[in-house]
Amino acid sequence: MNEPADTADTSRFIVTSNRGFAAYAQDELRLLAPGTKFDELIAAETYVMRIPLGREAAIRTIAEREPIFLRHMHPVDEAVSIDGTKEDIAVVTASIRKQFQNAPSRSIAVQIRKAEGCRGDYEPVELREAIAGTLSEQFGVLSVVKDAERIVSVFIAPGTAYIGISAPEQNLSDWPGGAVRFRKEEGQASRAKFKLLEAEYAFGLDFTRYSKALDIGAAPGGWTSLLLDRGAEVTAVDPAELHPELLRHPKLTHMKRNAGDVAFPSHTFDLLVCDMSWSPKQMVKLILPLLDALRYGGTAIITLKLMHGKPFQTVKDSVRAMQPTMELQKAKQLFHNRDELTVYLRKIH
Ligand SMILES: C[S@@+](CC[C@H](N)C(=O)[O-])C[C@H]1O[C@@H](n2cnc3c(N)ncnc32)[C@H](O)[C@@H]1O
Structure with a gap:
């Protein structure tokens, strides 16, 4: 069964901090919106946040006073039930196709993350390709890694896929989960x-x-x-x-x-x-x-x-x-x- 939909006064987001620092981010977020609740997806790092503000108000409030320890967030427009079989690919793709009709764009980045130890009969890359392929076929959307107009985010947890489509700036970082990757150069003086x-x-x-x-x-x-x-x-x-x-x-x-x-x-x-x-x-x-x-x-x-x-x-x-x-x-x-x-x-x- 799918989880209850958001209302005008509550919305859900997947929020991520550096490992071990999520509790600080949660303190900051509760200060911004008292009554905000969190369910763990990855210990001390990634959570489902239910915030007592509508989607746009929540994004605005967080952007205005960006929490120090909040590395990344993305909205949950829909949470669909999954069972780890290849069927998930069709279920998730159908949900995204439906959502995309309401918020079309010319280019997208598809970002798939999953909870630790969450196994399925498919790899995240298969899901990503299926989503990108469907959106390209049906809407002529270009799938890119960087500088996309919109980001399609999917977080796979046991039993549930959390799906959201957002503008990159609404996620605080346009890297998946805010995990910024730079290429290591030859002879680089230090990783610092x-x-x-x-x-x-x-x-x-x-x-x-x-x-x-x-x-x-x-x-x-x-x-x-x-x-x-x-x-x-x-x-x-x-x-x-x-x-x-x-x-x-x-x-x-x-x-x-x-x-x-x-x-x-x-x-x-x-x-x-x-x-x-x-x-x-x-x-x-x-x-x-x-x-x-x-x-x-x-x-x-x-x-x-x-x-x-x-x-x-x-x-x-x-x-x-x-x-x-x-x-x-x-x-x-x-x-x-x-x-x-x-x-x-x-x-x-
Ligand atoms: C974490 S490392 C800096 C790394 C550097 N940002 C990089 O990109 O390679 C810290 C440095 O601070 C220096 N340091 C510590 N105390 C200092 C002091 N009182 N004056 C100058 N340098 C100091 C240490 O010698 C050490 O090389």
Whole structure:
């Protein structure tokens, strides 16, 4: 039997956080809409959320005050019963065909996810191909991986497939489940580079627009190498060694020093990044004297390590310590963050 339909005042979404951090996202969502309930699909990561707001109001409310720990969401327009046999493919495809008539588009990305240990007689790829094939045949829709006009999401759980069609921005991320995948390049200095790449994407930044960057805690150099790739002149501060390939770069200055032992003229940099992996308190103490070297309007991207399970307090305290010089633009736990989150700030004083 299919689950009860949503009403004008309640709607369902599949919501995903980094593994282990879903409880924080749930706290944030309950604060936005008291009475919101969650049913587990993947422990501490993915849940069905029933929120006491209509679909569009829920999307708007969440977009206006985007929860730090909510990585991805998609609406559930229909939840259909499935039994793990190949019949599921026809059942799910029929539901999507029906929904698609109400919200046609020229291009779609079909994203299939499933609960852990949920086995069936078919692979997700078969289901994806069947959906894409049907929509192409019947509506002439182009199926793409990125930059689709709409995303068709299917989450397969034991006994139920949760199906929704949405615009990419309504999902917070256009990657399936918000799991952002970058291709690993040859000779890449560190996987940490992905964190800054993801921050650029998640915060809508364009690092080619910055000319002078200061990277605090730069070794082995993933962030520095990205900023050099983007054309910035980079001053990298770290007592540890940088990747040898970077050292030849004409736009790099490596100061092999502790962040507490360096100083720069006022307003030298338009971008400051810091990924020191220290206690936020210590990190902020080291950063504060360096903020004078950032131009007005300049950007800071900083990772905050989550130390004692009080992430909201950590963000509040760290940001407050940098006020009124800096203004928080956004705090987000990115897919590539582990026990940390990333803050994006702008210098306003
Ligand atoms: C997580 S790693 C940074 C990785 C870097 N973002 C990358 O992409 O390769 C942290 C770095 O912070 C540096 N660090 C820790 N304390 C520091 C301090 N007081 N001053 C400067 N660097 C420091 C460490 O030496 C270490 O290389």
